[in-house]
Amino acid sequence: MKNYPHIGIQIPEILLPREGIDLTKWAVIACDQFTSEPEYWHKVEEIVGEAPSTLNLVLPEVYLEEPDVPQRVQKIQQTMRDYLEQGIFTSREGFIYVERTVGGKTRKGLLLALDLEHYDYNKGASSLIRATEGTILERLPPRMKIREGAPLELPHILVLIDDPEGTVIEPLTAQKERLTPLYDFDLMLGSGHLSGYAVEDADLERGVVAALENLAHPESFTAKYGIPQDSPVLLFAMGDGNHSLATAKAIWEKIKGTVGMEHPARYALVEIENVHDSGLLFEPIHRLLFGLQKDIFAEMRAWYGENYAYRPAANQEEMAARVASKASGASEAEGKHLIGVVPSQGFGTLEIANPASNLPVGTLQAFL
Template identity: 55%
Template structure:
């Protein structure tokens, strides 16, 4: 998959015994005008280990001294690593199943080659058009704070959604159908009535080969149509742009 800009990620998960409902929070750029939501999350989490303590919810951007909040975030990251809150996982992908009251959606957790990504507006006809592109205009003045947060961060908590056009369901669906024989990594209710999240380790060579083969087929089809586009950033483009800038 490397030639397509995708890799097996280095994944850390909370160790056994951590309350995962308190650990997992929504992306930092959600509920930006509803501080009350984040205050309820803060009250629910308390002092428990949580990603809440390692992100910068954008509803607080207008507060004074953002540098102090960033220092606290970096301090928590160091603390969690020192105390063994996070456990390294073997090489592989994760099949993610997100259930809500309305539907269930599957995805694969992968690592992205930032050299294959651009947040600038390009089209398939452009020479050297990247395989991974944004679907929204990047607001450059939103990047400096995100860059500052990442510069000394020991951990990355991405909230990206990368979308593929796979009408034949060659990439994700075969893995989802095999979930019953995959090791289950987590299965828990999300806070604030946000549904349920289940993750399965994907390290079976046959499944990984099938994923790679399906992606290569999509890339070849796109190139034949005159556009090298393979993945579009459906959410989290500014986080990805900040990561590339660091």
């Protein structure tokens, strides 16, 4: 396996189901989905039956409060060992380019491993790989119980890169005919279609690494965001599965003193996607404030100081247009973060100059 510690990645060994296994039954949705709908998971069990499946290798969180969780964990780890002994898998080293089609849209990704030495899930982290949401530490122990002693890693981790020029993943899309098809099948219960291709061409592999190196170059990074030149580089931002990556990090920190820095637990398998991929649909997560005891605008003015400005908007459309204009790069608010605000009356935008965070959500969350 090839390691590139300066950009926090490894070209990993990936295990795939051997030929002849029903991939529709093999692949299941992430374990933290449908946590209030046990009937969904019952349907999955019916579809899978006795077939080999990742259903037998994960603990759906809908069952976390069940009294038999310890027994479930033991069974999961034993099934992992059984699958390895039974020759369920074939091994492949290298990047895997993937395409997922859901609802008529196709998004592209790349499977690789991230170096957990470059990841920090704590608030205010300045690492190369960072969380984009708060990490709830109470959610880690159940995951750690499964991962500790498990011979396999089954991630559902999506990591985002900010690559507006499409230099990392998009060249693989353009050269797809040079890739080796690995799988192509429908996912169960309306989850769409999945295709995977091995990146075996050395030039394409080097191109991916070089493009990531360019995104991680300090001068390129600070120029892109208009931030101070000494700002730490953020190359990989968590998109989904933050608690799974945090679990991997927690276990790595726990064992690295005894197993050494070359141990495979140092790395976690993820899929990276370009935040600019047209197939990615982002839904905003609004911050709703209840029971305010103080003037929120006065508090923001005090917090942000001379960097603070607030502009009323005539209506919701004007507010949204301003924020969209900034996001597209067409706004005059260069070097500022724009955040839509809906106070008790009317609409407006919060404008923060010289932001300490790379993303507007981080600028707002620091105040909240």
